[in-house]
Amino acid sequence: MPNRLLWAASLAALSAAAPLHAQQQTAAPRFQITPYAGYLKSGAIVSGPIGLALRNAGAPIYGGEMSVALTRGVALFGNVGYSQPGLEVGAPILGGLQLARSSVLVYDAGVRLSLPATAGALPFTPFVQAGAGAMRQEFEIGPVTTRSTNLAYNVGAG
Numbered sequence: 014m015p016n017r018l019l020w021a022a023s024l025a026a027l028s029a030a031a032p033l034h035a036q037q038q039t040a041a042p043r044f045q046i047t048p049y050a051g052y053l054k055s056g057a058i059v060s061g062p063i064g065l066a067l068r069n070a071g072a073p074i075y076g077g078e079m080s081v082a083l084t085r086g087v088a089l090f091g092n093v094g095y096s097q098p099g100l101e102v103g104a105p106i107l108g109g110l111q112l113a114r115s116s117v118l119v120y121d122a123g124v125r126l127s128l129p130a131t132a133g134a135l136p137f138t139p140f141v142q143a144g145a146g147a148m149r150q151e152f153e154i155g156p157v158t159t160r161s162t163n164l165a166y167n168v169g170a171g
Contacts, residue, residue, distance in 0.1 A: 047078045053096045053117065057103075064105040069115055069150070072098035076119070086129055090144070091122045100152050113154040121146025121167055141170045 053074040057066035076094025083089060096117045101109035123144015148165045151158065 043082045045078075045080045047080075048075075049077065049094075050075050051094075053094075053098060055098075055117075064103075066103045067112075068101060068103055068109070069098040069117065070101045070109055070111065072096050074117075074119075080125065086127050088125045088127070089122065090125055090142070091120075092144075092146070093118070093120045095119075100154075113152055115150060115152045117151075118149040119146065119165060120149075121165060123167065137171075139171070141168075143168050 051074050052071060053069070054071040055069050057068045059067040061067075074094045074096040076092065078090055078092045080088045080090040098115055098117060099111045100113040100115040101111045103109040121144045123142055125140055125142040127138050127140035143166075145164070145166045147162050149160065149162045151160045
């Protein structure tokens with residue numbers, strides 16, 4: 014008899030707790046700042062014969078992203094990142110030879126759409142995003158410094 018009473022009480026408690034848990038809504042943060050670190054590898058600036066190319070070497074990139082939730086599932090974001098890759102001339106098989114110092118500053122803004130998080134259905138929140146910004150490059154070759162700023166865009170999903 015006590016065993017049945019224990020099972021009945023447990024079943025009643027679980028039956029009452031499940032709907033209460035489902036009614037709880039965790040509000041997503043309205044404002045977020047997220048630092049990041051990664052690796053920047055870009056394409057050739059100038060391509061020549063037999064595979065020669067003038068390019069930025071691969072290098073670490075550091076930055077941060079700020080996002081503001083407008084509504085549930087819609088947020089605006091801004092991003093800035095900085096790297097000092099070095100300018101190199103590359104050849105097939107031989108690799109790259111560094112010619113000069115360079116720095117890259119990337120910045121953009123956009124909109125992110127995400128699916129509302131369901132209670133425990135997925136361990137992540139799927140999203141799509143799109144934005145536009147710029148990529149500013151600076152090259153130092155001895156006493157000469159040159160800068161260029163180019164339009165950049167991003168499209169992503171995760």
